[in-house]
Amino acid sequence: MKDLHKLPDDLPVPVDDGACDHLLDSIVPSVALKGVSDTIIDLSSIEGMVVIFFYPMNGRPDSPPMIGWNDIPGARGCTPQSCSFRDNYSQLEKLGVKLFGVSSQPLKDQKEASARLNLPFELLNDSQLELTRAMNLPTFEYELSTYIKRITIISEDGVIKKTFYPVFPPDKNVSDVIEWFEHNNALQPTPKGGAAEL
Numbered sequence: 001m002k003d004l005h006k007l008p009d010d011l012p013v014p015v016d017d018g019a020c021d022h023l024l025d026s027i028v029p030s031v032a033l034k035g036v037s038d039t040i041i042d043l044s045s046i047e048g049m050v051v052i053f054f055y056p057m058n059g060r061p062d063s064p065p066m067i068g069w070n071d072i073p074g075a076r077g078c079t080p081q082s083c084s085f086r087d088n089y090s091q092l093e094k095l096g097v098k099l100f101g102v103s104s105q106p107l108k109d110q111k112e113a114s115a116r117l118n119l120p121f122e123l124l125n126d127s128q129l130e131l132t133r134a135m136n137l138p139t140f141e142y143e144l145s146t147y148i149k150r151i152t153i154i155s156e157d158g159v160i161k162k163t164f165y166p167v168f169p170p171d172k173n174v175s176d177v178i179e180w181f182e183h184n185n186a187l188q189p190t191p192k193g194g195a196a197e198l
Contacts, residue, residue: 007077007169014074014166019138020151028052028158029134033124034107035100036114041124043100043131044158050098051154051177053167054137056147057105058082058113072140074150077170078103081150082117084174089120092174095181102126104139104148138165152177 028044035041043052055078059066070076085092085099092099099121103110107125114123126132129146132139138149152173154162162180167173 007080007171011070011076011169012073014150014168016166017138019149020163020165022136023153023160023163026135026160028153028155028160029131031126031131031134033102033126033131035122035124036107036111037122039122041100041122043124043155046098046155047157048096048098049154049156049181050100051092051152052100052102053081053085053150053152053173054102054132054148055081055150055170056140057103058109058117060109060112066142069142072142074166074168074170075140075142075147077150077168079113079117081167081170081173082113082119084171085121086117086119088174088178091178095178097181100124102131102148104129104132104146154180 030042030044032040032042043050056075058078082101089099101121101123103123104126106127110123110125132148137151139146140149150167150170152164152167153160154177164173164176
């Protein structure tokens with residue numbers, strides 16, 4: 001079986017091609033996406049701070065090898081990234097941050113990955129690339145399918161305040177996200193029984 005949790009040492013490093021430069025300070029488009037819990041979520045309508053990580057696909061340990069996948073810069077590493085967000089989820093919760101993952105892979109595969117990896121956050125399905133196209137996100141082709149390149153955004157009340165692109169290595173992305181919140185003092189912890197201090 002494949003070990004999807006370990007990243008190979010010789011992965012090609014993705015470069016910033018400017019494909020996400022237009023996102024900063026833009027508004028998250030209103031697109032309804034179905035999640036692994038079968039709820040419908042419109043990311044543009046969520047108030048407060050939201051972290052959205054777009055990823056190509058979570059592989060399955062029992063699936064055949066994906067020939068050439070590791071040679072695509074930024075393609076490999078969805079499982080380590082998802083698990084790192086899982087392992088640091090409580091810290092994001094303490095900050096009051098809502099977390100979502102978005103991919104174009106089939107919803108049934110997202111549900112399998114969510115259950116197998118015990119992910120405490122919602123994975124949303126963009127198989128029709130509606131949100132991807134509305135945001136003009138970078139994609140790549142592999143075996144006649146279109147995948148979203150790895151990018152993480154932070155939005156506040158539906159407005160994009162920060163982008164991480166390219167994301168590499170993917171398992172360190174959550175650390176960069178948490179560091180951004182701490183450095184920018186974007187949120188203050190809410191005291192027990194009271195409102196957030198200003």
